[in-house]
Amino acid sequence: MMVNQSYIKSRLIYLCYMITFILNNEMVCTANPAGSSLLDFIRFDMELKGTKSGCREGDCGACTVLMGTPENGGVTYRSIVSCLTPLANVHGKHIVTIEGINTGFLTPVQKALVDNSATQCGFCTPGIVMSLSAAELSMTQTTFESLIASLSGNICRCTGYKSIERAAEEIALVIKEKDADDPVGWLVANGHLPGYFLSIAGRLEEIEKNEDEDKSFGLKTAGGTDLMVQKADEMSESVILPLQALRELNGITIMEGRCIIGASVTMSEISHSPEIRKYLPELNGFMKLIGSEQVRNMATVAGNIANASPIGDMTVMLLALGAELTIKGEERERIVPLKEFFIAYKKTDLADNEHIRNISFDIMPESALFNFEKVSRRTHLDIASVNSAMLVRMDGQRIGECHIAAGGVSPVPLCLDRTCEFLRGKEVTSETILQTVAIMKEEISPISDVRGSAEYKTLLLRQLIIAHFLKLFPGRLNLSPEMI
């Protein structure tokens, strides 16, 4: 049999970079390329076939598994899609596949799905079991709504979802009494999880951390959710440096009136951050429109920016918030305003040897108003046709500071500077808004593509700007359909 030389070579390199984690109830150690996918490791190396491969771009959820991360003395579990997870990102974690949930009898989640005929062809079902189990494992109360939200990244083509909803209703009933301070303990005690979960926290401590930046090498990768789609085959043979392993890039801090988000902070961390909830409470509701539960658990804000998609949801919000990036090269760090970071389509001001360390912005004063709008073909887990964010501060009856950003209407995420300039000093009236949208049209250059025609995107951005004002100034505008 012919032997793949490059494969052998890559194996040799990786011997010095072992990835260790607990898979279900077993400590595993692998020298597979750090950029290769967790899904392939699970299915091919470990022969665990319960985790299914449906799309390899994080859009179907059939490969959903749980990732347990040591946090505050315990282990916090989140659902992730294993197809988009580079192996490097699971070092020191607990990965749970459907096989690791099975207890010998059906768990309440599994039983509810069976009893409600919520599985037909069954190919999506293991992923659905894992997502629902993640909702059970959350550090907050598990409700019908949170169970449904956990399935935002799971496609089922057979059932039409109503039977899955009925199963979720049943699960919500049996999990009412959950102890949110110790979900693992409660779930094990009540037959929702196998007993070995109780030993995981201690066993994870035995794994040596890979957090010495200087000794590591390779492509610096955060969540990997874009790279694993766009460069799947390349990644699968690549050395990568997982930014998540670098402690100083973790966490959200508030310092001197600024909010600083580390490069490895995920979308979910933003959702759950007490700081963000306190200083930017609006943000949380908008986060649900970004990706799916699984993707938000993996994707980072820095990655959303570095990917330079002209339609990045978080990017557009951060543009309106006037964010800045701290960028680090081999020699020095530099600060770049986000709006100057995007040079051309998918081209940024980031040099090859540089990476984003953090994103920061001034905390909004209480008088400021913030809104985000997004329209896509499907409301959840879809890329926007057009999105827009607006930050506005009133100066009495008149508009003071104002920032509107929009995605999908130019080669880069755009700040509508001239539109905002026009708005400054104006009163919020229907006439003002109609004049504003006319100016907006001069600033944008949408193209027709799979997300919609240029004509549609122009009309849609007009609608979204009107929506900003209708939402932020309820009752102030007397806009009737005929006027627009």
Place this chain on the structure above:
Amino acid sequence: MINKDATGHVSGRSVYLDDIPVLKNTLFGSVIGSPSAHGRITHIDTSKAMELPGVVRVFTSKDIPGKNDIGGIIPDETLFAHDEVHYRSQPVALVVATDEMTARKASGLVSVKVSEMGIVTDPRVAKEKGHLLIPSRTFRMGDIQNAWKECDHIFEGRVDSGAQEHLYLETQGAYAIPDGEGGMKIHTSTQGPTLVQKIAARVLGVPMNIVEVDVTRLGGAFGGKEDQATGVAVMAALASYLLNSPVKIVLQRGDDIRMTGKRHPYSADFRIGLTADLKIKAYQAILYQNGGAAADLSPAIMERTLFHSTNAYYIPNTEVTVHSCRTNLPPNTAFRGFGAPQGMFVVESAIARAAMGLNIPAYDIQKTNLLKEGDEFHYGQIAEGVNIGKCYESLEKDFRLEEIVQEIFDFNSRKTFFRKGMALMPVCFGVSFTNTSMNQARALVHIYQDGSIGISTGAVEMGQGVNTKLSQVAARIFSIDIGRIKIGTTNTARVANTSPTAASSGADLNGNALLIASGKLLDRLKKIAAEKLGCSPGDIELKDEIVHKSGIPTDLTWEELVKFAFMSRISLTENGHYATPMIWFDKRLEKGNPFAYHVYGAAIVTVTLDCLRGTYTVDKVLIMHDFGNSINPAIDLGQVEGGVMQGIGWMTMEEVLFNKEGMMLTDSLSTYKVPDIYSAPGVLICKALETNGPEQAIFKSKAVGEPPFMYGIGAFFALQNAVRAFNPKWNPDFDAPLTPEKILMRLYGR
């Protein structure tokens, strides 16, 4: 009765094609598709791919020992393009390598040069150029020419419906293993094991008995694995045969979407004429079916479009023509409904158009023209057991139609930027393969010495629960615990010459064959029991695993009876053969009695439209459905709910886009969106109409797979009504799907 597979599914133990343990020497294949939608192949360079370590061989059409032809109905489709390519991504070659990654990399190194030729993607243009897959067909009833004169109102219009990707969660795949004795076993994810067997034999140039096809279950199919699973399976078979090695091919999602056909897009022109009392006097339609580059199942799909072109209405003067047009797209194929949804969408559009013209609700016209017992369909069959009128009455009564109408009116008067809309959607769907010869099935039943039963039929389990229904049939006949029954894989060596599991007919055909086989065994067992108990077989009854004599339980249990029969040298194996009686169709006259029976039902669909953003939610789907006497209400409800969701997807967010070069732009799940859990209707209630059910249906439990799909069509008209409520200046068109983009453009269009 819960689906027998459910426990395996929720614990991840169910085995799909890609989960079958692979033998050590297995090779992996990756398909190379055409870089162009139409042209002459000038050059295929495999040298770079062959240089890659691990690559074993690259196969092209030259390597085929038998016929390079995989056409199911018409021999017009190659396994590998020979001299010309007719659609983009059409298979041209197959790389085989020692691992999947190498095969995939190597497929990118094979260079295919094509001298481009002109392409056509629009079926109307194809028709104009005379590019037809088969001759056009017309169904007629009454005297259409004279009927127009009797009409008080005549309306005309154009209707377009888009393609739909099946998006079975499990992609196409196959694993072919030589048996070392000159034979071969193909594990594959197909709805048509016999078709794979037949075509593999044809391509390899061997008799069919050399090829054994085995199917455990499919991770979804919806018609997409009826004909379209054959190509991949035969490629694996070819490579396996020529290399004498196991070969596995599992398509990556992108390749699967690009290479396989979809639901046919249709374009149509209609003319509808009504009398003053809203009777539809005349209906004429010309439909252009976009068949893609090869016939595949298009002729049969075209036929079903013709059959269902008047949906659940009696229209005395009808003339419907379908042109099956050849275009440079992947060969379009079966998809739940099989051409019926496209045909029904046209007649519903015609009714909607007339309703707008007359400024009345469409359901007034619908209701006036519903089929009645004894009415003639335009294909000659006399309607029997007609339930559509009852369904409408129930909608009005049980779901309080009037209140819904009033609520929507009130809401729309109150809101500035929101509108609600609603529509009714009746369905009448014929059950049987329209190709009469396909309505046959066989079942093989073994009763083992210990009383357990092994059953094989031609039915393929793909989530529709056919294995559970078949188990129920046998359990009921023998009156034993269902746990004693195991349905084996679908295997061509055990049950031969099977029809594909399609046309909603899997349970009917295979269940009836099983009924026959089981009945024969039961008679034999009764006879031997009678001998043992000293009575006549007529006095014997099996009840809850106990032999009863003249209604009184005896000491003889099921297990003892089976053991006794075996010791008495009675055959405990039986075959059943079933052919649906009394169905026929004469294609010369386009008249006959093609269907065993019809399924009826009707739905109310309501939506809310955000008129500022152009986004929408489906609020309610309220259904009155005729299940007959359902053998498994839980499974049947699942079919309704799943079908409705797919139908709504087809009418709303699911949009297959090609560019001018015939390249598919929506070849991933990030660009082709199917409904997610948040897209599900807020409320879905499905009530079962109380009926007896027809004799031809298994235990009078009607087929259920396809009909509910068409309730989804109601979503289109509900949305259209909501748009009209916001923008009265809009001149409505009938162009599905109604995506948020199309909605917004119409909300603000003039």
